[in-house]
Amino acid sequence: MNPNPVSEAVKRVLTLIPSLAAAGLLAALLAGCAKNPATGGTTFTGGLSQADEIQMGRQNHPKIIKEFGGEYGTPELKRYVDGIGQLLAKTSERSDLQFKFTVLNSDIINAFATPGGYVYITRGLMALADNEAQLAGVLAHEIGHITALHHARRHGQSLLANIGLAAVGILAGRQAAQVGQLGAVSLLQSFSRDNEYEADGLGVRYLSRAGFDPAAMAGFLAKLRADTRLTALRRGESPDTVDQFNYLATHPAPAARVKRATALARQTNVRNPMTAKDIYLSKLDGLLYGGDPAEGFIRGQDFLHPKLRFAFSVPTGFHLMNSSKAVLAFGPNKSRIIFDRASKPADGSMEYYLSRIWGGKMRLRDLETIRVNGLDAATATTQIRTSNGTFDARLTAYRIDTQTIYRMIFLTTGADTKGLATGLRRTTYSFRTLSPAEASRLRPLVLRIITARRGDTVESLARRLPYSDYKVERFEVLNGISRKDRLRPGQKLKLVVTAN
Numbered sequence: 053m054n055p056n057p058v059s060e061a062v063k064r065v066l067t068l069i070p071s072l073a074a075a076g077l078l079a080a081l082l083a084g085c086a087k088n089p090a091t092g093g094t095t096f097t098g099g100l101s102q103a104d105e106i107q108m109g110r111q112n113h114p115k116i117i118k119e120f121g122g123e124y125g126t127p128e129l130k131r132y133v134d135g136i137g138q139l140l141a142k143t144s145e146r147s148d149l150q151f152k153f154t155v156l157n158s159d160i161i162n163a164f165a166t167p168g169g170y171v172y173i174t175r176g177l178m179a180l181a182d183n184e185a186q187l188a189g190v191l192a193h194e195i196g197h198i199t200a201l202h203h204a205r206r207h208g209q210s211l212l213a214n215i216g217l218a219a220v221g222i223l224a225g226r227q228a229a230q231v232g233q234l235g236a237v238s239l240l241q242s243f244s245r246d247n248e249y250e251a252d253g254l255g256v257r258y259l260s261r262a263g264f265d266p267a268a269m270a271g272f273l274a275k276l277r278a279d280t281r282l283t284a285l286r287r288g289e290s291p292d293t294v295d296q297f298n299y300l301a302t303h304p305a306p307a308a309r310v311k312r313a314t315a316l317a318r319q320t321n322v323r324n325p326m327t328a329k330d331i332y333l334s335k336l337d338g339l340l341y342g343g344d345p346a347e348g349f350i351r352g353q354d355f356l357h358p359k360l361r362f363a364f365s366v367p368t369g370f371h372l373m374n375s376s377k378a379v380l381a382f383g384p385n386k387s388r389i390i391f392d393r394a395s396k397p398a399d400g401s402m403e404y405y406l407s408r409i410w411g412g413k414m415r416l417r418d419l420e421t422i423r424v425n426g427l428d429a430a431t432a433t434t435q436i437r438t439s440n441g442t443f444d445a446r447l448t449a450y451r452i453d454t455q456t457i458y459r460m461i462f463l464t465t466g467a468d469t470k471g472l473a474t475g476l477r478r479t480t481y482s483f484r485t486l487s488p489a490e491a492s493r494l495r496p497l498v499l500r501i502i503t504a505r506r507g508d509t510v511e512s513l514a515r516r517l518p519y520s521d522y523k524v525e526r527f528e529v530l531n532g533i534s535r536k537d538r539l540r541p542g543q544k545l546k547l548v549v550t551a552n
């Protein structure tokens with residue numbers, strides 16, 4: 053959550069499903085085809101010229117940077133990523149296009165491209181990749197979407213204009229599950245399965261032309277799958293669902309994608325393929341990991357915002373997620389907690405705010421004024437109809453000062469409304485402000501690159517992670533290794549530590 057008040061977050065959460073459906077229906081039927089530079093075939097472009105493409109990419113660039121927490125990295129890191137991207141782009145069929153590679157300050161693992169040669173990766177993705185070749189694989193996949201004109205083919209110009217942001221993600225399935233709810237960007241992250249496979253194939257092609265290990269594409273996809281499985285595990289879901297999960301029936305299942313990318317890599321022949329592991333890891337030392345202090349941290353069941361100086365806790369079984377607009381927590385059976393800041397300051401009591409402004413158009417019940425850790429607050433219940441069904445809702449508003457009101461919504465259905473009531477009540481009363489001293493003690497997490505010594509094991513090093521659960525699993529996924537693997541003395545590994 054960033055310090056700017058935003059009002060749209062909740063609405064977006066509630067309207068996700070119809071929006072996604074509309075995105076498909078909106079696909080423009082403008083005339084216009086072009087020879088596809090990457091595939092050689094004829095591609096429906098919706099009349100999108102290269103100049104249009106470049107303009108679209110350029111227009112969206114600042115919006116995307118804003119949506120994803122700004123650009124990330126030292127000039128050295130930016131040059132490093134751009135250098136790898138440019139090397140790959142030069143091997144592509146659209147080497148005349150001026151590509152631009154940007155690292156975004158987001159811990160969500162994502163990569164996407166917009167028309168005109170704009171490619172984005174997050175610092176979260178960089179932290180997951182194990183070597184330069186894997187990072188190159190992701191960049192090459194995104195270049196593939198651009199060279200094969202997928203944006204044009206899929207959407208047509210008017211759809212892109214409609215949605216405003218023409219971003220498309222490598223991780224669409226995961227995005228829908230985890231963050232798709234959070235913003236306009238995610239609506240666009242839906243290429244067809246064929247497009248994804250084609251981009252994987254082109255990615256392998258550019259990797260091998262640039263001298264990288266072509267198996268790194270499959271290598272990164274496998275890491276992605278492992279990370280998604282761990283997330284499912286941490287949420288109390290079966291990790292096997294990640295391979296069944298079928299995003300609008302268009303996105304390839306992770307396991308199938310890994311298999312195909314592996315087969316493609318076997319068909320290529322690169323002499324002395326480059327992996328560049330140690331160089332890559334040296335660039336990651338000190339990389340911000342997880343939440344940015346300016347946006348707030350998730351620590352287990354707690355959400356802490358050192359900059360805005362507040363904190364609250366969610367019940368066990370809820371999985372917190374942060375975005376620039378709101379904090380979400382996903383609980384059992386579609387139950388949700390949505391936390392945000394009122395978009396406009398309002399005078400009067402919190403009861404007045406809740407009944408007349410925020411809940412002005414809802415039929416509220418059980419409206420009451422409460423005190424929460426010294427703050428004025430009001431709470432009420434109602435029912436909210438969404439595309440996902442009808443929910444029992446509890447709304448709570450907290451006044452910090454004349455300019456600032458925070459809001460919490462619990463959405464539950466059926467028996468959960470009663471079953472979760474005690475835990476959610478605790479959450480209502482857990483909201484509190486942080487003193488400047490408390491806030492200044494909250495340190496972000498960073499990656500440290502460590503060197504294994506004789507006697508170190510995956511399990512012994514995993515113990516040093518600053519988490520209370522799944523330490524070994526997290527260490528395995530972070531480093532792309534298994535607890536059965538023997539560590540070599542001198543081997544470089546990633547560790548997450550609290551910044552000092």
Ligand SMILES: [Zn+2]
Binds near residue numbers: 197221223247
């Ligand atoms: Zn893709």
